[in-house]
Amino acid sequence: MKKLIVALTIIFTFPAFAQQKQKISTADQKMNTFISQLLSKMTLDEKIGQLNLLTGGEATTGSVMSTDVESKIKKGQVGGMFSFTTPQKIRKAQEIAINQTRLKIPIIFGQDVIHGYKTTFPIPLGLSCTWDMSLIEKTARIAAIEASADGLNWTFSPMVDISRDPRWGRISEGSGEDPYLGSKIARAMVKGFQGDDLSKYNTIMACVKHFALYGAAEGGRDYNTTDMSLDRMYNDYLPPYKAAVDAGAGSVMVSFNDINGVPATANKWLLTDVLRRQWGFNGFVVSDYTGVNELIDHGLGDLKTVSALALNAGVEMDMVGEGFLTTLKKSVQEGKVKESQVTNACRLILQAKYKLGLFDDPFRYCDEERAKTEILKPEHLALAREAAAQSFVLLKNEKQTLPLKKKGTIALIGPLANSGPNMPGTWSVNSDLNNTLSLLEGMKATLGNEVKILHSLGSNLIDDAEYQQRATMFGRDIQRDNRPEEEVVKEAVNLAKKADVIVAALGESSEMSGESSSRTNLEIPAVQQRLLKALLKTGKPVVLVLFTGRPLVLNWEHENVPAILNVWFGGTETGKAITDVLFGDVNPSGKLTTTFPQNVGQIPLYYAHKNTGRPLEEGKWFSKFRSNYLDVSNEPLYPFGYGLSYTSFVYSDMKLSRTSFKPGETITASITLKNTGTVAGKEVVQLYIRDLVGSSTRPVKELKGFQKISLNPGEHKTINFSISAEDLKFYNSDLKFLAEPGDFNLYIGGNSRDLNMLKFTLTK
Template identity: 65%
Template sequence: MKQLLTALLVVIVLSAGAQTSNDVKMKTFIDALMKKMTLGEKIGQLNLPGSGDIVTGQAGNSDIGKKIKEGKVGGLFNIKSVEKIRAVQKVAVEESRLKIPMIFGMDVIHGYETVFPIPLGLSCTWDMKAIERSAQIAAQEASADGINWTFSPMVDIARDPRWGRIAEGNGEDAYLGGQIAKAMVKGYQGNDLSKNNTIMSCVKHYAMYGAAEAGRDYNTTDMSKLRMYNEYLPPYKAAVDAGAGSIMASFNEVDGVPATASKFLMTDVLRKQWGFKGFVVTDYTGITEMVLHGIGDTQTVAARSLMAGIDMDMVSEALLNTTQKSLKEGKVTLAQIDAACRRILEAKYKLGLFEDPYRYCDAQRAKTEIFTTASRKEARAIAAQSFVLLKNANNVLPLKKSGTIALIGPLADNKENMPGTWSVAANFSKATSVLTGLKEVVGDKAKIVYAKGSNLDYDAAFEERAGMFGKTLGRDNRPAADIIQEAVNIANQSDVIVAALGESAEMSGECSSRSNIEIPEAQKDLLKALLKTGKPVVLVLFTGRPLALKWENENVPAILNVWFGGSEAGYAIADVLFGDVNPSGKLSTTFPQNVGQVPIYYNHKNTGRPLEGQWFQKFRSNYLDVSNDPVYPFGYGLSYSSFNYSDVKLSSSSLKGNQTLTASVMVTNNGKYDGKETVQLYIRDVVGSITRPVKELKGFEKIELKAGETKTITFNITTEDLKFYNADLKYDWEAGTFDIMIGGNSRDVKTAAINWNK
């Protein structure tokens, strides 16, 4: 044992020594470089314009090319292909004075050309290995095409489904969000950023962007420090702890100050409290937008951003054009400019760009490592894991591969929408529609008949807004009644109906907020007509947010939420519908009955008059017109199997100090299908110095059980799991009684109590 401990100590010391040695080499190199740099060249490193007017073969003659030669550009973003990137990098390292390489970023959000489910869908896998793998494949492909920096992961906690960018995040829970943040950073960056198949992550949007008022994008955020630290900041910190190389500032204001100018966020919390060593970039024109926030002119807001701790200016060029003047006027310091410049140079050093500026410009990799058969296979499997079975009355699903199946709906034969929002590198022509997926999976065993059935929406202008970036649905200008009747005629000839309905890809995402979160009326009318046929109906639901599905839940026999599954969505949907894959997704957000319940989330606080027992009770916290309950709670998701949970067994009913509690349950697959189940651990701190949530997720494990199999799942709970930020913003735990809850979702849990003393 002593020899083992000695060996481990040697490994730790050697690792620390290697790290220190690398840091010393980096500092020595950058010190020497910065001594050669003029003030203008230092400020130039802070400038991140878009790819602009760059055309292959003319990179050096473009407006941006001229700035690169003059040392006025630190990097570019959303320029694609090895050929273009190599040409631009060549200008930087062969034609500029100091030959400093540039960093190349892109919105690689949920895959590159091999597209995975939208992040909200990925979060519903509750499978950290799968999520990490999706990021690894994205990094492999993006780096093969010249990219070395991604504006991902987005880790904003969101509890308002009106906000369109909920699609880009991991849902409503800080713990789950933190686990996913770590997995994504690890997937992108690996263990060595200088390897040419890894890319630097950029965690966004710091901070509290997902808490925008009214669910309207870019809007104000205002909250207490307690809520900030306990409920919204943890995923950002988890990403920082995982080694994220960069952070993106958010558009919203916090406590009356736009985040881009918030010293509290960028310096006090991020750097001083969390020890972040990477660089901070603004969001698109984030600096100049502060003029409209009303805190000063362009020079003033640029100076404020630099003083707050911003290092790189995306697009606005406010730092480039005003910083020298601000320095002369004493509004910024040379030390602040140097610090920002150094952080960007360090990022480039860590990426290995000073050693080889063309490290990511291997034309052979671009030909062989993008959209491969192996990656598509993994994307298909991960997509199937992300789907959430919301309802399955009378075991309508899985479908039999026989008879006649009617596939109906505006999203049934539309491959362009399958990748979902923020799929900027995708080739939509290579995506797979539901119709194609069903036909290929079923082969000649069953007959698939198709009708569109309705447009996305009755309002043509709305449909146009929801079909941007090449994701149109091909509007049918016939009378709506005729389109529905055509679908009903086909449905009447079938044995079962699959209705592919919901949102289009661009009905969620940036600047896609909705005040009505129901399925559009045109599609709902189609669904009602299909139900009247008396045939079994399966609703295959496309969405980038929680929708209000009260009516659908009450009237449709089976509902499978498929989010937007990526380039292999059609195949993955078919795999689940026909039972080749047993669905195992669990919701990472709460689904409300209607928009009036928003915000609704599982880990809420109690009031002094909580509703106890049946709704409605006067002088209790409830509504006159609807119960407090969601349609589907956080953590919810069905399977073609059913899982039974035993009572919770605790290792002790009383603990003291830093002892470890073990909590276990036996989980049995009572169905006839092998399946996966995510066992979820929740804890409630019954009495605290400040009010505490009714429950908080503190652990989970995704397990696989054969039909009839039982497994015992054990969670080890320590005082770390009990900690929270108290009224003094001190992170600690308090002695008392804790409820330990384990179950298949946040609502249906088995509970045991423990008394834990200091």
């Protein structure tokens, strides 16, 4: 047994993610000298104090609140604070740290700046559907400018968890199911937040979360356990975290879940062997909200025991739980924690503060003039409107129902038609919910008197009033109509009969996805479905404007509704952006980054699945003794990468520069894209590769490149992709990162299903 443990340790510690030795710059030498001198003056109590992260009490993500904060700052027992904003409040807290503590060590101030600050952008899942890295980076840059103007210097973002289970509510906070795309977005977000110099006054430190594998929680139930092979970890789930680390993210947040029996917060293999030794991460690690304390319920011991486990595993900062603050000194005295471990944790936190420039000027983020002039600027709102419109995915458009004409009468009906507070989406804790335009208000503001708009609630969000209350927390209330349902629907139908077209604003409320919002039924709530059916019976054209934070089951809607526009939750400018797309001022170009299933029983369903020894023959629905279902096909309702446009695109003339190459060389794949429609549009051209024979089983296809192309009507363009052996690498069963010689299929098209194919060979 001992030999087995040693062997596993070797495998886990030394795969191809090798730590690189780096030369120490003059600036780093200066920083290290400063920090070492400061540490030499610090007592053990003062070092432990730096490891303590408290909440300011303005907003929380858990049930525990920090108490007696001012007194703890004076005692040097606070290293960081979060959910505490405005330059005035932050200056007051910082003044206590600087003026009333022995060593005058500044505090770092964080916040959940997830998809924008005051200017809110689409939820991350929606933003990922733009497939536009420049746009995504700009949204993070604006978020950093606004957050830093309001006193903050640290964000708990980006959330880069891969998720292939839409039952999990937090799928809304990530970038979908694909590691390649997720890695690209992780890099863009880190660069947007941190810029090229963290000491600049308008940058903030990124915190990559949730490390690791949180998006694969069993049953899609939040905080649940995760059990996964190393093959899947290294090839599918870890890449976006590593991409963010490689991009220079200053901090990492640990996930709530356990990983193969060891909770992430106490998982030394994850936090020390992988993160530090293999990837060379040199920032600091923070727990999630009371994550250290929750190790008790995981069954690992009392608070003193689990606090020691977390620190020894590689957690440097304890969020809210105060287990480090109250137990580590005793653990050091008992020899269960080395003082050098505490010192190293403190060093990493002090380095972060140094890089942010807080030792040069603790009040650099407390400029009240910036708070007045750099938040909700017109150019920020303009980008929010553009990002929202680019994130929308047109799922269906029968008989060119969309775009609508700017004339006549529109019936806007549904519980989400006039709910401004729901438009920013989940995890928009800094948004001004009272001043966010609803779809109704956005249409009126955008269209003026061009179109007559009739409005009716039509139905409640959910039949069950208690369920609706759970789904509209944190100020996202949607009015309930307590009249009999038949009366409410009849009123809406009578209104709809007076209109030329019906726009049904239906789906989830913003808090039906996000943290602690897992669902087992992914259909539109039944009461809304009944309303939709009644509206269709009027014979009027119906457009379903679908609000959601996750893939939903839309079989009936797809079969019966003429047009479906998935708008996710678009942020501050949602109402205006939806109007832009509905009426053709913007041509939708969003492409799905998650697979939409036909039913919940297919989950997990994702495009890059492995083949089986008994795959279903192509084109067949069912075959006995093959890998399939009796009651439904293996196919999704909408595949990864899918999205329609108001124009049409044709792919042709696909070529390879040559059909074989060797490591160190490249080949070029090209294809011609033509806009064959009548309006300008954008298409995301996607490149997939399949490794046909490998030492380990390989996915049926993997995304390896994409380009977003704009074309005018009749215009065509040749799109080129360069492919090298680097694009073909994967982690084999020995966790070696390599490209194996052999035959490959190469696919190019507009989604993961509808593709053109050629073959090539990588030679030895």
